[in-house]
Amino acid sequence: xxxxxxxxxxxxxxxxxxxxxxxxxxxxxxxxxxxxxxxxxxxxxxxxxxxxxxxxxxxxxxxxxxxxxxxxxxxxxxxxxxxxxxxxxxxxxxxxxxxxxxxxxxxxxxxxxxxxxxxxxxxxxxxxxxxxxxxxxxxxxxxxxxxxxxxxxxxxxxxxxxxxxxxxxxxxxxxxxxxxxxxxxxxxxxxxxxxxxxxxxxxxxxxxxxxxxxxxxxxxxxxxxxxxxxxxxxxxxxxxxxxxxxxxxxxxxxxxxxxxxxxxxxxxxxxxxxx
Amino acid sequence: xxxxxxxxxxxxxxxxxxxxxxxxxxxxxxxxxxxxxxxxxxxxxxxxxxxxxxxxxxxxxxxxxxxxxxxxxxxxxxxxxxxxxxxxxxxxxxxxxxxxxxxxxxxxxxxxxxxxxxxxxxxxxxxxxxxxxxxxxxxxxxxxxxxxxxxxxxxxxxxxxxxxxxxxxxxxxxxxxxxxxxxxxxxxxxxxxxxxxxxxxxxxxxxxxxxxxxxxxxxxxxxxxxxxxxxxxxxxxxxxxxxxxxxxxxxxxxxxxxxxxxxxxxxxxxxxxxxxxxxxxxxxxxxxxxxxxxxxxxxxxxxxxxxxxxxxxxxxxxxxxxxxxxxxxxx
Numbered sequence: 255x256x257x258x259x260x261x262x263x264x265x266x267x268x269x270x271x272x273x274x275x276x277x278x279x280x281x282x283x284x285x286x287x288x289x290x291x292x293x294x295x296x297x298x299x300x301x302x303x304x305x306x307x308x309x310x311x312x313x314x315x316x317x318x319x320x321x322x323x324x325x326x327x328x329x330x331x332x333x334x335x336x337x338x339x340x341x342x343x344x345x346x347x348x349x350x351x352x353x354x355x356x357x358x359x360x361x362x363x364x365x366x367x368x369x370x371x372x373x374x375x376x377x378x379x380x381x382x383x384x385x386x387x388x389x390x391x392x393x394x395x396x397x398x399x400x401x402x403x404x405x406x407x408x409x410x411x412x413x414x415x416x417x418x419x420x421x422x423x424x425x426x427x428x429x430x431x432x433x434x435x436x437x438x439x440x441x442x443x444x445x446x447x448x449x450x451x452x453x454x455x456x457x458x459x460x461x462x463x464x465x466x467x468x469x470x471x472x473x474x475x476x477x478x479x480x481x482x483x484x485x486x487x488x489x490x491x492x493x494x495x496x497x498x499x500x501x502x503x504x505x506x507x508x509x510x511x512x513x514x515x516x517x518x519x520x521x522x523x524x525x526x527x528x529x
Numbered sequence: 530x531x532x533x534x535x536x537x538x539x540x541x542x543x544x545x546x547x548x549x550x551x552x553x554x555x556x557x558x559x560x561x562x563x564x565x566x567x568x569x570x571x572x573x574x575x576x577x578x579x580x581x582x583x584x585x586x587x588x589x590x591x592x593x594x595x596x597x598x599x600x601x602x603x604x605x606x607x608x609x610x611x612x613x614x615x616x617x618x619x620x621x622x623x624x625x626x627x628x629x630x631x632x633x634x635x636x637x638x639x640x641x642x643x644x645x646x647x648x649x650x651x652x653x654x655x656x657x658x659x660x661x662x663x664x665x666x667x668x669x670x671x672x673x674x675x676x677x678x679x680x681x682x683x684x685x686x687x688x689x690x691x692x693x694x695x696x697x698x699x700x701x702x703x704x705x706x707x708x709x710x711x712x713x714x715x716x717x718x719x720x721x722x723x724x725x726x727x728x729x730x731x732x733x734x735x736x737x738x739x740x741x742x743x744x745x746x747x748x749x750x751x752x753x754x755x756x757x758x759x760x761x762x763x764x765x766x767x768x769x770x771x772x773x774x775x776x777x778x779x780x781x782x783x784x785x786x787x788x789x790x791x792x793x794x795x796x797x798x799x800x801x802x803x804x805x806x807x808x809x810x811x812x813x814x815x816x817x818x819x820x821x822x823x824x825x826x827x828x829x830x831x832x833x834x835x836x837x838x839x840x841x842x843x844x845x846x847x848x849x850x851x852x853x854x855x856x857x858x859x860x
Contacts, residue, residue, distance in 0.1 A: 281590030285598060389582055396583030402653060403606040403618075403646075404591070449586075473577060473585050498550070500589055504597060505550065 258337040262303040262330065263310040266338065268295030272518070273339045275301040277331065279349025279373075280448050281441075283309025286348070289507035294514065301338045305351070306330050307440035316440050324350070324451050328357035335365040342367040346514060348503060349373050349474070350448045352466075356487075357453060359462045366462040370517050372510065373468060373475045373500055376483065377452040385454070386478040394449045401442045454486065463489040465517035467502075467510070474500045493517065538568065543619070543639030548632065551576045560639055565612040579609050581616055592623065596635050600625045609639070618646035701775040703753060704760035712774035712782055716829050719786050724825055730786050731793030731822040733800065734836040735759075737779035738815045738848040751811045758810045762803050767796070781816075782836075790822035790853060797851045805849060817843035821854035831857065 258264065263284070274294060276287045284302040291300055304311040305327060320326035331354055335343060344367050347355040352371025359366045378387045379394060464487050468480045484492045495513045497506035537544065538558030546555040556571040564571075564579060577585050584607055595602035602623040608616040620640045628634030701708045707715070719730040737743075737759060744752040756779065763773040763781060772784045783800070785793050797820045805815045819839030823832040835854040843852040 282594045282598070286594075389586075393582040393586070396581065397586050400583060400587045400606065400608065401591070403649060445590075473582075474589065501593075 258333045261312045261315045262306060262334050263312075264301060264303040264334055264338050266299065266301050267291065268298050268300040270298040273299045273301060273341060273343040274514075275303075275335065275338065275343050275345045277303070277345060277347040277351035277355060278305065278308070279347075279351050280444060285309070286501070286504060290503045290510050290514075293507065293511040299339075301334075301343070303334050303338075305354075305444075307444055313440065318443070321440075321443065321447065323447050324354055324357055324453065327354045327447070328361060331355065331358040332362045332365065335362070339365075344368045344370060344518065346370045347372070347374065349375075349500065350451075353451065353453055356460045356464065357456065359460055360456065363461040368517070369460075369462055369464045370514055371464060371466050372495075372502065372513075373472055374466065374483065375475050375479045376454045376457055376486075377479075378449045378474070379452075381452075385482065386476060388474065388476040388479065389449075397449065398442065398445060401438070401445055404438070454482075457483070457486040458488060460487055464491075466490060466492040467495050467513045467517070468492060469495050469497045469499060469502050471498045472500045491517070491520075543641070545571075545637040545639060546628070547576055547635040547637070548628075549635070553579075554628070554634065563611070563617065563641060564609060581608060581610050584608050584610065584616070592621065596623050596625055606642075618642050620645075701760075704757055704775050706760050706763070706781070707772055707774040709774065709776040712772070712776050712784065713829055715772045715774075715784050716832070719784060720823055720827065720829065720832070722786070723823055727825070728787050729789045729822060730784065731788045731790055731820060732785065732832065732836055733783045733793055733797040733851075734819045734821075734833070734840050735781045735783075735797075735800070735804075735816040736818075736840055736844070737781075738817055738844075740779035743812055743814075747812060755810050755812070755814050758807055759804055759814065759816065762807060763800060766800055766803055788822075790820065793820050793822060794851065794853060801849065801851055815849035817848045818851040819843060819854055820851060824857055827857065 265284070268291070276284070276291060278284055278286050283304045287302055291302065294300060306321060307313060307316040317326070320329070331345075331351075335345075335358070342365055345355045345358075347353075347369065349372065352369065352374030353376060355366075355369045355371065356374070359369060375387060377385065378389050379391050380387050380389065464483075466480055466483050468475065468477070480492050484490050493513055493516065495502050495506070495509045497509040499505050503510045540557065540559060542557075543560030543563055544555075544557040545553065545560055547553055553571050553574050553576060556568065558568045561568040561571055576588065580588055587607060592602055592605050592607060595605070602621065605621045605623070607619055607621050609619050610616050618641070620642045621637050623635055623637045626634050626636055699707060699711050716730070716732065719728075722728050723730050737755065740752065740755070743755055756775070759781060760773070760775065763783060767773055767783055768785075770786050774782050774784075776782055783796070785796060788796075797818045801816055801818055805813075807814055817840055819836040819842070821832050821836035821839060835857060839852040839854040843850045846852065
């Protein structure tokens, strides 16, 4: 249990009977929640953590095989929840963490009271004719290629040492600290796990109520995806935030706090029963 | 001597300022030229419009977090899209500054890296090939290991089979005693030892009395059980250095190395008594025995024939008894 706390740099703050776990998305770490966490801390017990391979998590705990798909990250999340709260929690997940939370809730429903997902997507790549994810497969491969090109900026990346220990380029330690995503190989693999994922078939078996918070002009998640989630999750409510872009918790934390409080206040079960 | 500052719109470097929400507030002429826009067209556009979908995602998930979290970004590779849709590789440095009215502004310097890009592409593909080669090598190793394991298994099977064959070739399958071949080899060996070291060797030849009647009256299964019981009694009552063998239908022999005639007679009598005293057979069993000690220069057949004659004498004298073989006739 102590291992999980250290592995995922789990921190607890705030006061309240109700625990909210804030899970960051791809390309960032727990710090992204800072403005939101400040606003919620007086009323809730908050748990923040870094996804394995991100931020101040234990990079050594990242496992090429376990973390090759979102299911491995979901297992991590279940362990974080078990280690950080004895009662069911509300999980607030940004972007891919919303999806990871849905997978985790299937593995361990008893840990969840509710999921609030901000800008999640069950599949980023279009699947014509019926599914519009917003991207062509080529776009995603292009993104991965661009990430690959950025690894060139890492001193010693091509050196034999780095090649032999490509999962842990110690040489680049200093440079690494200046990056939000800590390790280029991990970050690239996380990108693959995220942007090539397709969990649409699992949505109908998500056993907890889900609130989707979305924004206008989210270049990562088009409105069609939000509608798809609303149609396929058993208990789902979608709410548009008064904010724009894929990172509303950065650009407009107030709107996100309002969205979270509203999602918590309303009785989800009775809403879902209407469907 | 002080000179006029260079024209920022003609410096060989692209410059770009953005608001936090991605709206371009200013770009220099060089960047506009690279991207095939009129310089005055860029302000007011969104950065998204200069990015492919992939580049947009990369901008959002990599470059922007660097600027937001760390206040600067250095040497980030990003492809900017020209007005005519060409994706151009660029290297970008960025800083966060306070703009007009205290608003956060991102200032980016942009370097076109076409040549370097080609070079990197080659390096990348070389690395991918190296990775692929390593993967193939690992695969080949795995296959080799599999083949080795399968060979090992085959060898183990062969070894087991050989053991089984060896057992079959040396053992009488009904009783588990040595077979006739082993008897002949062992006796031949002991005769050689006698010849060389004058170490004596004796043998006790036994034949189950009225065995044909046992078979005829009680059937073959009972006959087999009798033979097995005799074998067990022999095994239980001889020394480790002795060899008991079944050499015919109901004919047994015990070779006793380092044993003179009188000693062999004692053992032969004991064996006969123990067999006659067996209680676990379906019918009473007795044996007649002939005992012989080999003399130098005898061969297997010589000593066997003498023991066999003694055995016939035992049969003729009424069975369930032991007779010593006569010394060989001088040659």
